[in-house]
Amino acid sequence: MMAAKTIAVGSDDAGYQLKEALKRFLEAEGHTVMDYGSESEEPVDYPDVALVVARAVARGEHDRAILVCGTGIGMAITANKVPGVYATVAHDPYSASKARTSNNTQVLALGARVVAPELAQTLVGIWLSAEFGGGGSARKVGKIGDAERELMNGRAKPTAARRRRPKKAPS
Numbered sequence: 001m002m003a004a005k006t007i008a009v010g011s012d013d014a015g016y017q018l019k020e021a022l023k024r025f026l027e028a029e030g031h032t033v034m035d036y037g038s039e040s041e042e043p044v045d046y047p048d049v050a051l052v053v054a055r056a057v058a059r060g061e062h063d064r065a066i067l068v069c070g071t072g073i074g075m076a077i078t079a080n081k082v083p084g085v086y087a088t089v090a091h092d093p094y095s096a097s098k099a100r101t102s103n104n105t106q107v108l109a110l111g112a113r114v115v116a117p118e119l120a121q122t123l124v125g126i127w128l129s130a131e132f133g134g135g136g137s138a139r140k141v142g143k144i145g146d147a148e149r150e151l152m153n154g155r156a157k158p159t160a161a162r163r164r165r166p167k168k169a170p171s
Contacts, residue, residue, distance in 0.1 A: 002029065002129040008065035010053040011112075012037035012046040013073075015068030018112040018120055022066060025121045032130075050109075054085045057106050065107045065108035067085060068125060072109035079107045083152055084143070091115055096123040100130035102137040 007026055011019035016038050026033050036053045038044040046069045053065045057079075067075035072089040079087035087107035090096040091114060099105040108127050110120050132141075 002125070004030040004032065005063040005128060006032045006034070006061075007121040008053045008062040009035045009050040009067075010058055010065070011038055011068040012049060012070075013038055013041045014045050014070040015046075015075075015110070015112040016041045018110065018115070018117060019066075019068045021072075021117045022120060022124060024066070025124065026066075029125075038051075047073045047078045049084065052076045054079035054087065054107060055083035058082050058084045063106075064128065066104075067109045068112050069106060069109070070113045071111035072114075073111070075125075076107070076109035079109065083148060087140075090123050090127065091119075093122065093126050095132075096127040097130050100127055101133040102139075102143050119125055136165075 004047055009019055009026070010057065011160065019035075019038075022035060023033050023035060028115055032054075036056070037049055053067060057065050067081075067087070069075045072091075076087040076089045079085050085107060085155055086103060086105040087109055088095070088099040088103065088105045089109045089111070090099055096108070108124065110123065115123065
């Protein structure tokens with residue numbers, strides 16, 4: 001059994017059932033779970049939930065967080081907008097492990113439409129029991145933090161993708 005942690009969970013309507021199953025799993029493993037919604041399968045926009053959870057993680061209120069939507073992708077994108085938060089999507093054990101050991105993620109996003117409940121529990125267990133390994137990864141993760149601070153201070157230049165203007169369609 002892994003060391004007990006304080007875990008935030010959140011989902012949109014597509015992830016509600018899987019989130020509920022993961023809450024039961026986490027509590028059975030001895031973790032303290034804080035549920036940020038959704039409270040049912042009624043429609044809710046994933047960015048609303050992901051931002052609240054990610055901000056709580058950034059403030060240090062939780063050791064880790066698990067977000068669930070249809071694919072996990074939207075939740076991860078949104079959570080990664082919060083400064084200091086590293087979120088990942090994982091659909092396989094290797095990625096779940098590396099997300100922690102090499103990338104120091106605090107937020108795991110899962111897709112209820114692509115990951116069965118049993119696999120989700122396995123991924124969560126792997127991710128929660130893994131710790132950041134440092135080593136060569138520490139330098140790389142440090143560069144991510146440096147880039148984030150630069151971007152927050154307005155010193156970074158827009159990427160080439162943002163500088164390009166869409167071409168007008170021929171008339």
